[in-house]
Amino acid sequence: MTTNILEMRSITKTFPGVKALQNVTLDVGRGEVHAICGENGAGKSTLMKVLSGVYPFGTYEGDIVFENETMEFRDIRDSEAKGIVIIHQELALSPFLSIAENIFLNNEITGAFGLIDWNKTNIEASKLLARVGLRENPTTKVRELGVGKQQLVEIAKALSKRVKLLILDEPTAALNDEDSDHLLDLILSLKAQNITSIIISHKLNEIKKISDTVTVIRDGKAIETIAKIDVTEDRIIKDMVGRDLEHRYPDHTPHIGDEILRVENWTAYHPQDPTRVMVDNVNINVKRGEIVGIAGLMGAGRTEFAMSLFGRSYGTKISGSVFKNGKEIKTRTVSEAIDNGLAYATEDRKFYGLNLIEDIKRNISMASLKKLERGGFVDDNEEFKVAEGYRKSMNIKAPSVLAKVGKLSGGNQQKVVLSKWIYSDPDVLILDEPTRGIDVGAKYEIYTIINRLAAEGKGVIVISSELPELIGICDRIYALAEGRITGEVPIAEATPETLIKYMTMEKERA
Amino acid sequence: MSNLETKPADDTAAGGRVNPVENRFTTAITHVLSDLGKNGIFIALVLVVVVFEILTNGVLLRPQNVSNLIVQNGYILILAIGMVMVIVAGHIDLSVGSVAAFIGAVSGVFAVNMGLPWWLSIILSLLIGAVVGAWQGFWIAYVGIPAFIVTLAGMLIFRGLALVVLGNANIGSFPELYRSIGNGYLTNLFGDFAVDPLTMGVAIIAIVAFIVQSVRTRRGRQSYGQAVEPLGWFVGKLVLVAIVVGLFAYALATFKGIPVTLIILAVLVLIYGLVMTRSVFGRHIYAIGGNLHAAELSGIKTRNVTFWLFVNMGFLAALAGLVFTARLNLAGPKAGDGFELEAISAAFIGGAAVTGGIGTIGGAIVGGLIIGVLNNGMSIMGIGIEWQQAVKGLVLLLAVAFDVYNKRRSGGR
Structure with a gap:
């Protein structure tokens, strides 16, 4: 057994009204590929945000021990300084800058008078590109690359920061098979260079292929950590979904x-x-x-x-x-x-569903103004009555329908969205x-x-x-x-x- | 349907049931405070008026100057009405000054060079204004070019076309009836009195209509069980409005009567106020500005709404151009210079949000009046144009800063 590079001990993270993580413990051995899996919303990303300092020290309970030292990251720069780099699912590259510029963004190689040394920048970038197996000119603009290649640029950027622990959040979600295979091979070759990886993934065949250890998270708790020889897809699935299915849903007789x-x-x-x-x-x-x-x-x-x-x-x-x-x-x-x-209630209430600066009443009527129209004008009083009716029948918790939707909780906002579409009949x-x-x-x-x-x-x-x-x-x-x-x-x-x-x-x- | 359920939460929290008198009192206080918050802009106008009334030794509110205030700022107020609608939808229009100049020139060609009847010249000019708006609306709504760019281009295009139409000369001396939209007065219909009876009569009718409408709205709300403000505060507000309108009318009646520009403005405020507060089209404008995606997914034809907004803006810019030209009795190359900035300032001082979704016709009018009083008051005091500019800029900045501060304090975004 290798020694652990990372130990997250009893991590608990609470959001208003929700315990996102409860007492999660995660041990990652030096030089291994550690997979974390779980359903959407299980708490994987929250755990990684705690680790990388997105949620700073003090906003969670528990300890992060990295290379036998307790860490108190205030932000993502702190964790990067220690060699922990996270690559998010949505890549964080600037499309109009070149590969080399992106790799050294906010970490520029400077020469005399603090000016950027472009020759050295491009030479160093080329070396990093060779390490990740990307055959592109470092002066190529990032927007000209496909998603798979952009992912490699992200990894090259991580390498430029002397990464020790690389975290990849669903790295192959947007990739085709060929790019996925290349990426997985790269993770294995980084492992040979003694770089530890944590990979978050849904894809069980992938996990089986490259990881040494798998930790399953469900409902904000670490269910179990399985060593490679014991990993089977059935076992992971059972861990991911195994919960009490009774009594969480009302009876329904179709x-x-x-x-x-x-x-x-x-x-x-x-x-x-x-x-x-x-x-x-x-x-x-x-x-x-x-x-x-x-x-x-x-x-x-x-x-x-x-x-x-x-x-x-x-x-x-x-x-x-x-x-x-x-x-x-x-x-x-x-x-x-x-x-x-037809009615469609969106998955993204705030972006596609609601006018947050308006009140409940006007949000409910938004898709059905025709029903309230009297010769081109809106019947305000009728609108109020209709909205009050929904506030009561849908149990929207607000002092009145004149309350601004932006101030309601997520559950109540969702009830406003549903009211809006039910009213459209x-x-x-x-x-x-x-x-x-x-x-x-x-x-x-x-x-x-x-x-x-x-x-x-x-x-x-x-x-x-x-x-x-x-x-x-x-x-x-x-x-x-x-x-x-x-x-x-x-x-x-x-x-x-x-x-x-x-x-x-x-x-x-x- | 009990009243208890629909009362705002804060008044139960504030008063409790210990003392019904105190409870009523605190309710009234919360209403006054919330009204003051909503009507901060009116209070700002009152403050500005009081300050300049003092600084100008009472010249500001002399009958002749009150009348001048309306006539001098009429075209800015007309533009502010269209501008606030455009801003609520999340757009901007930089071209209105140039469009006003262009239409002024075109109307000069119709009414002076071609000798068309004054009313035909006006109708044709307004139509051309709407076509100009349709041109810009097409690029913004259907091609998807940002309004800032399209109207920046429009600012250059129509300034250029105005010069082309004028052909390096001023067009002047318009027919008298044309001129009346800029500097005509309705007066002396019942003979020559010290206080014009027509003006006072119209004012009384307006006050009565306002009171009747307010009472009807209040009754309607009550019958649907909605919370209404306390009776005392309601009556107090009506009395206040009646006094202000009455004094304003008295000032006009002792000078030349009702300016035609004021009649045009009153009609516009009434119609567009209704459109923005009560009509389906108005709702669509607020919905688009508040969240474009949500509006689209609610079946609102956002492109059509945007298109018609700019057609309307073109129409109002043309009207402003006509009023300005009529007032100067001259269509010249410098007409409309900087109008767009005053109209935009009026909308923002009046509480419109840069991000869209928030703003009212009333606010924009009051914002425009604040700018008007600043212009007029500083001119009376003999302050140079350079300092006037600087002060107006500062007022705009402070007004918006105050608005941002207010929203942050109330926990908004």
């Missing part, structure tokens, strides 16, 4: 009627890169009174599918047909989609991550609302990263991977294991 919505051959391409297919020939249907789940990993195309369907709010070159009650409908613009009885609601970022009590209320909508004979589509949630509330679940429907599972057969199997099913490659 009364399923005729088909209300059918989508055929739905295809959409990436808006900036029209060669990249994001939604690939999707066929789904929903019946009256049915709650249909869509499961998929991040980047599987769940939101892309929903938004392209809802008035072409995402993507280009969209094709496919939509049928409501057997008749074809058009959903080319959002207002057309709303008029045809849709036949089919698409709810994208309806319980993201809200506490357990409010989640239960949201589930109850979803059940009520289904009981009224509406079709409900729930998109979620939390498999227990889908299994707990849905009648049927589709699995989505790389933009394709890879499985359709009736609730009686739905287990996290089967769903994950479908969700990680990759395209067959020639």
